[in-house]
Amino acid sequence: MMSASAHLCLLACFTLAGGLTLDMGPNQNMEFTFLLSAGTTECFHQTTARNDSMEVEYQVIAGSGLDVGFTLISPSGQRLVSDFRRSDGSHMVDPTEDGDYHLCFDNSFSKLSEKMVFFEVVINSRSSAGRDEWGDVATAEIMVEYKLEDIRARMDSVYLRLEKSRQIQTVLRAFEARARYLLEDNLWRVSFWSCINLFVMLIVAVTQIYTLQRLFDDTKRVCT
Template sequence: MFLLSCLFLLLCSLITVNASALTTPIAANERLCFFADVDKAGEKIGFYFAVQSGGSFDIDFEVKDPSDKVILDGSRERQGDYVLTANTVGEYSFCFENDMSTLTEKLVDFDIMVESEPRRDAPAKPGQISDQTSSLEESVFRLNGMLMNIKRTQKHFHTRENRGFSIVKSIQNRLFWYCVLESLGIITMAVLQVYVLQTFFTKTGRRYKV
């Protein structure tokens, strides 16, 4: 238990992650930006997004560094998973733009992660077993990598589920309005037929000689 506790504390000291997971609607012709601070050069930035619903499930995106230089962009992308190296300290911007759509609102799920992984320090106490600690650290990092893959897979299935639900809902709405219009057309034709037959047999003022 003591070894596991030490390993957990060591892992917490090795990895520092600042993340924000959000789901936001983006209206038609809207540009929406989010920002993340990087404290030192060399930190890793993880950027993931997926369009959950709306239109063709696509969006334009753009990532800029603190000097307003575009370091990553894309047009009509459905989803993306990127890892960037922050070479400049400051505020990075992550923007989504829904210019291609004039009426449809998009729902976007995204994560922004700023991660720092400093080097391991040498054991502070001579009694510590560095070989066992190193092997346990490698095992924990492998487990962490597998957990991250599971998380990405869950996000992928979550996105597919939301898109499937959005498509089914859109088809359901279209079928509903199609049935409503079809019913109105049938009722209108029936009323017109009754009116025509009624006026045909109730004509007055004319005489017919046989």
């Protein structure tokens, strides 16, 4: 039978999306699935810029109890969020400060079971970096019916909608992986206890047959 560690590794491969590196630059989104060993705490770091907003969402996909502790610490050392033994959570920091935010997941209360955790960090930048090159385009002669700002606003709206759709799809994949783990775990339990019940029924049936045979044998001996 496949071990629990191998099973969790397969689930991690199933749910692992793009952007697996943790050396992320500022104002970049990050999504990651990892195995949190029993009795340990693991921290990740996300660099942010001042006045941006940061959204952190996590959920435990597999592991006994489906719960972990979560702590979000600001670059100045202030503890912003502290969750204890929860299966999922979503937190918003607005606005942020310059520096590295620390995202720590705690499984120290579980001495035997490792957990598979999925988390996503979304940075909503308020600056127009990356798209300011539009301002260098000569619009007076080219754009007749539309202004450049109108086009930029429309493109930003489409971009945000696409990003939101991608985030929802990633979260749904994580939910699907957790549901699959629960179904397979429940199937194993049902099969195990069904075998135990069948074994007990067979023992009871054999015992009853043997008792009846002994009873008839004793009756024949008395009659003779």
